[in-house]
Amino acid sequence: MKKVKYKMGKLGKHNFMKRFNAINTFLPDTRIASKSNIKTMIRLYESLYxxxxxxxxxxxxxxxxxxxxxxSLRSGTATRYFNSIDTLYRSLHILLTKEKYVVQKGIDLLKHNKRGFDIRVMVQKNSNNILIPTGIIGRLAKPKKIVTNYHSGGTPLPIDKLLKSHLKGDSRIKYIKNMELLSKKASHVLGKSYRRKRAFGVDIAIDSKLKPWILEINTEPDMSIFNTLKNKTMYKRILGYSKIKG
Known part of the structure; x- marks a missing residue:
């Protein structure tokens, strides 16, 4: 495969990663947010982002x-209702022509206390430039909010705690390990284009059937979320890796 150098937003990253069989089955359908794509995708899926x-x-x-x-169209904690996708699109038309948006298949997120959550996995290069998963954390959505992000009111929590009611003992440990391996694989793929990046923040959604979905990969990941955990071991490890020069 010839070297392709993308410097990309969400859609560019998605299209680049989609070419690799190792991870493409874990990528939710993502397209440019045109009227025709929104119409097509809402026929295919129960919800879209x-x-x-x-x-x-x-x-x-x-x-x-x-x-x-x-x-329905939700943003923050506000919800509006429309009787057709045309009227809904009209309400967004100015926004979508002013700024580039993507439309992504909605994932029916796994719940904890009736609130959806997703996962952030930190993957960093060691002194030999080998990618290592260095941290994993859950992000619990604020009640009635559609996003889990820490800076939008999401609550960072140990992933073990969030998965406890869904997976028992060894199967939970194995599942977390698999999330780390998937994140390492995805970071390796994206790293083919972002060769100088030493850290990747992989956002994973888990659906109600426990299938993981790679929502996106951040090439400038925020480490501060890991500092919110009481146990600082993970944060210290991430900090240590961040000081390694390539």
């Missing part, structure tokens, strides 16, 4: 969901 292509921190995100009488 609209995200700024370049956005971070969970800002500017919308969720479209099918309802009995039409569609």
């Amino acid at each position: 609209l995200k700024p292509d370049e956005g971070t921190g969970g800002h500017g995100i919308y969720k479209i969901t099918k309802t009995k009488k039409g569609y």
Whole structure:
């Protein structure tokens, strides 16, 4: 495969990673947020997420969901209802023409205390430039919020605690290890384009059937979320790896 050098937003990263069989089955359908793509995808899936292509921190995100009488559009804690996808799109038209957005298949997130959560895995290069998973943390959505991001009110929690009601003992330990391995694999793939990056923040959603989905990979991951945990071992390890020069 010839070397392709992308410097990309969410869609560019998605399209680059989709070419690799090692991870493409873990990538949710993601396209440019055009009217035709939104119409096509809402026929295929129960819900969709609209995200700024370049956005971070969970800002500017919308969720479209099918309802009995039409569609709902959620942003923050506010919800609006529309009887057709055309009227819903009209309400977003100015936003979507002003800024590049992507539309992504909605994942029915695994729940903890009736609130959805996802996972952030930190993957960093060691002194031999080998990628190592150095931290894993869960992000629990604020009640009635559609995003889990720490800076949008999400609560960082140990992943073991969030998975406890879904997986028991050894199977939970093995599952967490598999999340780390998937994140390492995905970081290795994206690292083919971002060769100078030494850290990747892999965001993983787990659906109600326990299938992991790689939502996106951050090439400038925020380490501070790991400092919120009472046990500082993980944060200290991440900090130590961040000081290694390539």
